[in-house]
Amino acid sequence: MTDVAAYATSTGEAFQFWVLGTVAVVGALCTVFMKKAVHSALCLAGTMIVLAVFYLANGAYFLGIVQIVVYTGAIMMLFLFVVMLVGVTAADSLKETIKGQRWLALLCGLGFGILLCAGIGNASLQEFNGLAQANSGGNVEGLAALIFTKYVFAFEITGALLITAAIGAMVLTHRERTERARTQRELAEQRVREGKQLPPLPAPGVYARHNAVDVPGLLPDGTPSELTVSRTLRERGQIRDVSDEAIQDLKALEQRAGERLGREEGVAK
Amino acid sequence: MNPVNYLYLAALLFTIGATGVLIRRNAIVVFMCVELMLNACNLAFVAFSRMHGNLDGQIIAFFTMVVAAAEVVVGLAIIVSLFRSRHSASVDDASLMKL
Numbered sequence: 001m002t003d004v005a006a007y008a009t010s011t012g013e014a015f016q017f018w019v020l021g022t023v024a025v026v027g028a029l030c031t032v033f034m035k036k037a038v039h040s041a042l043c044l045a046g047t048m049i050v051l052a053v054f055y056l057a058n059g060a061y062f063l064g065i066v067q068i069v070v071y072t073g074a075i076m077m078l079f080l081f082v083v084m085l086v087g088v089t090a091a092d093s094l095k096e097t098i099k100g101q102r103w104l105a106l107l108c109g110l111g112f113g114i115l116l117c118a119g120i121g122n123a124s125l126q127e128f129n130g131l132a133q134a135n136s137g138g139n140v141e142g143l144a145a146l147i148f149t150k151y152v153f154a155f156e157i158t159g160a161l162l163i164t165a166a167i168g169a170m171v172l173t174h175r176e177r178t179e180r181a182r183t184q185r186e187l188a189e190q191r192v193r194e195g196k197q198l199p200p201l202p203a204p205g206v207y208a209r210h211n212a213v214d215v216p217g218l219l220p221d222g223t224p225s226e227l228t229v230s231r232t233l234r235e236r237g238q239i240r241d242v243s244d245e246a247i248q249d250l251k252a253l254e255q256r257a258g259e260r261l262g263r264e265e266g267v268a269k
Numbered sequence: 270m271n272p273v274n275y276l277y278l279a280a281l282l283f284t285i286g287a288t289g290v291l292i293r294r295n296a297i298v299v300f301m302c303v304e305l306m307l308n309a310c311n312l313a314f315v316a317f318s319r320m321h322g323n324l325d326g327q328i329i330a331f332f333t334m335v336v337a338a339a340e341v342v343v344g345l346a347i348i349v350s351l352f353r354s355r356h357s358a359s360v361d362d363a364s365l366m367k368l
Binding site: 007008009013014017018021024025028029031032037040041044047048051054055058059060062063066067070071074075078079082083085086097101102105106108109110112113116117120125126128129130131133134135139142143146147150151154158161162164165166168169172173175 | 347
């Protein structure tokens, strides 16, 4: 890139832009339209990585790396933690609280996009300078020179902001324990007093072949027992009933065994 | 290709993010769409920085990233405490100031 104003980037960059730009837009659309929050988070992480590549292509080497480390590394992982905490299966309610809100929102988005693109199209941005001169002493050095001179107050205030955010997060998520934690002996005595379930809760699993924790154990009469599945899974409605399935499997196994035995008998004869 | 195309891409991503904020009901996804909008702004800043040939745009993008990190920490803490009190991450359920 020359120091004088240029009118076009290299063909390689154009190719990169069209390929990765498509990926970024598809990732953004998937973020909005995926049903599960985990899928949205992963699509957003993909879009952010593509944006990091664009930063690098635009001469913002420091920001490109920071984008990967901070956004895809820290922020998206924080999102995934919260998704796990809040529950992966917490699906979106499809009921509209305001009638026709979805279509109006889409219409608003479309209008807003057209407005933005028209604004960019009307601006005279045909030539660009390029960062060759600004980056001549190194991108990080250039940024540092600006941060510690022109933007030093903003930088200091950023420190205050980060501290406030960290304290705020702690205050918001911290729960003060108002009563003493009950000891094991007290819990055992309470169980005896109530007389409901003295021994430990029964283990999940049906027969020996389904020992997954989301499969309830069967009572002697063949009905699944809700008590055997963890309370969290019960609340999420993630109990898998395989009592029929297990019987079908057993039938299939017996049939196959019979066929094989029959064939072997034939060979022996 | 002209770097103006980066601005068009940023506008498109911002619009998609804004539409997502309006459409989705899950607080976490709404928050992710806000992040998408912030990222689109950053892309525009970086592209402007290249067009004008100085690093000020990159500085602004850098500060945006710092603010976004702080915002995510506080926002996710709010979502977690909302979920604790209401057992739901839907923005429709958070219609009352107090339970």
